[in-house]
Amino acid sequence: MRRPLARALTAIAAAVLLTPALAACGSDEPADLVIYSGRNENLVKPLIEKLEKHLGANVEVRYGDSAELSAQLMEEGDKTEAGLFLSQDAGALGALSKEKRLAPLPGATLDKVDPAYRGSNGDWTGVSGRVRVLGYHPDQVPTPPNSVHELVKPEWKGKIGFVPTNASFQAFVTGMRVLEGDDAARTWLKGLKANEPKAYENNLKVLEAVDKGEVSLGLLNHYYWFEQVAEKGADKIKAKIHYLPKGDPGGLVNVAGVGILKGADDKQAAYAQKAVDYLLSAEAQTYFAQETKEYPLAADVKTAEGVPPLETLQPPKIDLGRLDSLKETLAMLQDVGLV
Structure with missing residues (x-):
């Protein structure tokens, strides 16, 4: 369920007022990677725990509405504490891309996902559909x-x-x-x-x-x-x-996706890149397919039983980054x- 219209508009216009909920995995040590997540904590917490184990790092997650978090990240600019943005939908990522707040992703990472399900500027990628x-x-x-x-x-x-x-x-x-x-x-x-x-x-x-x-x-x-x-x-x-x-x-067909924030220090940026690649790995893609029944977008992972393959559908052709308005x-x- 989403917040009422008035609150959403207020947050977009004055994102600095937003204080996202914070949840840290692991110890109380300073975070190696801070993630702003527009995906529901109940949905992705098990996957975040797997990610933290994979990274061997302390991951801190701040949960909120994707559009509001995107607006806040634009307000924070290079002063943001976040290294990675995990969005529920492409529009919030498209908004950050338009404002040049996302760092370019390596070609090897982008090539894991069909161009229809990643940003046309090469700075974000879908992880599930x-x-x-x-x-x-x-x-x-x-x-x-x-x-x-x-x-x-x-x-x-x-x-x-x-x-x-x-x-x-x-x-x-x-x-x-x-x-x-x-x-x-x-x-x-x-x-x-x-x-x-x-x-x-x-x-x-x-x-x-x-x-x-x-x-x-x-x-x-x-x-x-x-x-x-x-x-x-x-x-x-x-x-x-x-x-x-x-x-x-x-x-x-919309996607949940990720982008690395400009302004992240070298350590966070490195962990953020590893996190992106993990979310496109067979383990993470299988989680999306089997646990949330979404469409995996990488690693040749198949959909859950009964879910028709993505290539058999006839969705409208659209640059998902244009869902930013x-x-x-x-x-x-x-x-x-x-x-």
Whole structure:
């Protein structure tokens, strides 16, 4: 779940006010590497512990919202204590890249990841991927729509669940703005608003609502469904998910990624580079595939059982670094009354 709009806008405009939560692995010794993490602590803490062991170093992690942390890092500039930024989405990394706050990554590191899933300036790389999908109740929706543009039709009024405050939904809207223009995105959002979608606090709640038949369709990320299947069993989950074809903006593939901060001293920079390479290693990529059901982006690691390979999907083609205009997306969502 993401913070309300007002807080997000305030943090972007005045990032210096943000004090991210701090969690240190290992001893109380001074940190060898400080990581600002936009990924949830519950999700990545086991992986951070593996990273610390791999590095043989003391790692300190400060958790917060990716957009807010990105804004804070721009405010801190070369005075930042952070050596590495682990972001939940590409947009926050793209914002730092645009402001030249990230150090170039070696070609050998970049070559581990398809160019579609790393920064075009060569200063950040994705480490795991997620796909936007439609969750649907098969009894209510025998044939799910093949485009989010169909969701503004009258027959879906009151039948759609979504999380307007969620970073992934906002990244999808930003992607639509990039792909189709602000006017088209605003028109779509107004149409969605007119269809009276039901807002939930997080993606899991959307999936649960679809599963119970409270709504017929839900906008969410693919891995929530696979996590529920792994936890409860496929026979216990009524809801299904549909991957949108033909480059539809609703089928956006976004990434969690990392970048090394400019201003880090030589020791931190060296540990940060080793951390990036570790996150692209078979061990870390297997963690993303098997534990979080995300898409591994390196090391030839396969997806979890049942998750379709990334190369079989038809996502829209987009420079993920261009998902950096979150503030404009938030303003648009507010203007049309969805947040």
